[in-house]
Amino acid sequence: MNNKAQYIKQRLSLRVPLQEALDVVVHLAGKLELQKDIYLAAEIEKVKSHFPSCVDFERDFPSLCFSIATGVGKTRLMGACIAWLYLEKGIRNYFVLAPNLTIYEKLIEDFGNPNYAKYVFNGISEFVHNRPVIITGDNYNQMGSLFKDSEIRINIFNISKFNRDASAANRGKEKGMAPRIKRISEYLGESYWNYLSNLDDLVILMDEAHRYHADASKSAINELKPVLGLELTATPIDEKGNPFRNVVYEYSLAQALEDGKYVKNPAIATRKNFRPQGLSEKEVEIIKLEDAISIHQDTKNELEIYARNNKVKMVKPFILVVCRDINHSTEVFNYINSDAFFRGAFKGKVLQIDSSTRREEEIERQFVDLESLDNEIEIVIHVNMLKEGWDVNNLYTIVPLRAANASVLIEQTIGRGLRLPYNGERTGVDKVDKLTVVAHENFEKVIEAAQDPNSVLNKLSYIEIPEEDLSTKTTVVTSVTKVEKEMQEAEKRIDAIQNKTRKQEARNSYDAKKLILDVISSPEIAYQTKGLKDYEKKEVQAMVIQKAIEKLETGQQSIFKEEIKTELPKVYQATLVEVRNNTIEIPRMDLVQDDVEVWFENFDLNTSRGFEFQAMDEEIIRRGLKHNEVDTIGVQQGAFSRETPVNQIISELINYPEIDYDENAELLHKLSIQAIRTIERQVEEKGVLQVLVKQYRKIIAGKIYDQMKANFKIGEPDYIEPKVLPFVRIEDWNFSALANGYKDYREVVTPAILIPKYVFRGFEKACHLEYKFDSKTEKDFSYILENDRKVQKWLRPAPNQFRIYWKNNSKQYYPDFVVETEDCIYLVETKMLDQVEVSDVISKKAAAQKYCKYATAFTTANGGKPWKYILIPHNEVTQTTGFDYFLRFIED
Structure with a gap:
């Protein structure tokens, strides 16, 4: 294993x-x-x-091609190879x-900007103080003196730079002159x-090596006479x-799909x-x-x-519509951009890309900009204008309107x-990781094409969408905590106050309360306490108020800053009571499993x-080249055969990756001895056992291994x-909801399948005030x-409230309910009767019980x-059942 390669793999993840x-580069670079001027053959x-x-x-020159699927990380591989x-x-x-041009500009960022999120050398310490110098098609003429x-x-050039310079040299004022890159530089001589x-x-x-196989590109690259070429393409x-x-x-x-x-x-x-x-x-089409x-x-x-549940960046998806030709593209664009399409909801949110619209470089920039949350485009219509190398990650729905062979099209x-x-x-x-291709009229053909084991379609999934789901409008709802909801209501009440003086006094009190809540729910302060009871202590109250003042001083300036500071001690106690009355204190911990034991x-x-x-007889056969005479020589037993039969078998057994000698020495000796004794009973002549075991040692070891x-x-x-830490805050819930899909929890919903x-x-x-079930x-x-x-009190915990892992830490467990009574807090899971004894449910139960054990010790x-x-x-849950009844299911 090459140490430098291992270092780079780890550093660049x-x-x-x-x-x-x-590893292929490492291996071949050594050959x-x-x-x-080497002999290419x-x-x-x-x-x-x-x-x-x-x-x-x-x-x-030696040039090696790496065929790697789009999205796997070809640019990062280039960085690893250079390093x-x-x-x-x-x-x-x-x-x-x-x-x-777009990929050219992106590569300059990838290789040259350490502050860029996708900087390819991030983690390579040798490049911190000796940062690679980036020379581009725009600045190469000024770099020589440096x-x-x-x-x-690292020289980064757009292939069209060669073509443009060469074209300019054959027209206008520069006619007859060499391309700029081939003219003498005053810095270099x-x-x-x-x-x-x-x-x-x-x-x-x-990058995208298939673009450089045309004669002009190939000739220009050959002129550079590199010692090695690395080609990357999907x-x-x-x-x-x-x-x-x-x-x-x-x-x-x-x-990659596999x-x-x-x-x-x-998915189709x-x-x-x-x-x-x-x-x-x-x-x-409509x-x-x-x-x-x-x-x-x-x-x-x-x-x-x-994004909300995991506190990560928001991703704005868009739709790609593939049209037959420019006329068709224009027709579809006009329809989507009209009142006839969803009552004009997508007016100004459609981008048409074809040869009739803009130059290719402008199109590329527009397309890449689609990832920005500020970009309002939600639908892109195109006619074969999307070249390879597009680095967008928010395309989620594709609508092919172009008639074509199903497998080729998809x-x-x-x-x-x-x-x-x-x-x-x-x-x-599932839906965050899924790309959907809408193929109504081609659906059967696509499925048929997918039967070909050589087609990537073989890896596609298929979705039939019920018509009622297509007509259902949903929105994203954030169910905030009861405390936060009360703050929202308080702000509405303040806005309704007519008297300016009273209104400002109420606003100052509100701002002070909000500051207290922000500080109390921050890990920085919470982790200095043992729970909400500590906030009653004078020293903790002083610490909270001081932190609130710091936030007030460093945040958005208010002309009523001094008045808000005065309100902080006044609202502190009432705010704390409100938090405690509407909160279940859930200790924070990362509950993870240790390495699995095998034996x-x-x-x-x-x-x-x-x-x-x-x-078997062991002889050396010797045949003369001139007269074909044949003689045999008996084999003398060397050092290897002086190994005991038992040791010979053990030496073969420890070649199996699962078998560790140190951990299994006693068992290996026992089994090998049992095998040797069985074989020994079949041997009549002295000394034959040693030879027989040497001849069949791999087979004997294989039978023992089985x-x-x-x-x-x-x-x-x-x-x-x-490490158990004190409670910080109750997390908000985020879920989708029907436009008019709100009900009182006491209402009977039929059929029950509609409840979710x-x-x-x-x-x-x-x-919280709102939940889904x-x-x-x-x-x-x-x-x-x-x-x-x-x-x-009770709650349905949001997905990021607990960090309980199971199945060798590959999955996270999300409990159904947390319930607090006068003397205990319960983690509750409801399950179908036939699922209670399923292995996955048992594993999650074991994880939850461990959480309760460590939480109890802390609280x-x-x-x-x-x-x-x-x-x-x-089957034990009915609306007439009391909570005490369920305590019988607790396992101590």
């Missing part, structure tokens, strides 16, 4: 495919000469012997080619082009449709029971566009909920929307079958004792909690209530 690709043979897919460099070639090989000069022997130089081509360590990296096919012949590594779209980590999960959608018969082409809006709105809501189209918005990896939330159980070897062996596998056990990992669609209100004991059982349980006099030590966990079968 390279994904597995990129790690594998870097190739990395010099100018010999170099290609070196590569071919390790990677048979590479049969020709296709250039005048390794510099750190390991001392190579300081690089030339990065971009296929268009060159130093110690610096890393030669042209920059000559300077580059004379470097003895120039490495060229080609489509290793040249302009004539021929596959590249220098591919050394491939991580295809099909592989792995399910680095690209969106593409149609309306349930859709029948195109009797509909005109235009009518089908239905598809309208259904796309329904999918888009649903996705938009889910993205907003995810395969070409889904690549536009596969990038993921959150660190380039799936979140585990082989002790057992006796079954030797009744499979351990019968016959020793039986060991049957006795291989994986333990249930225990939980690491967490509604938001329920009317709660008095809950910490997944089932009738949960709704009925809320009714019990509201109406049982022994229940003081009781600080004057609080103990925690207990209750798992309740659904």
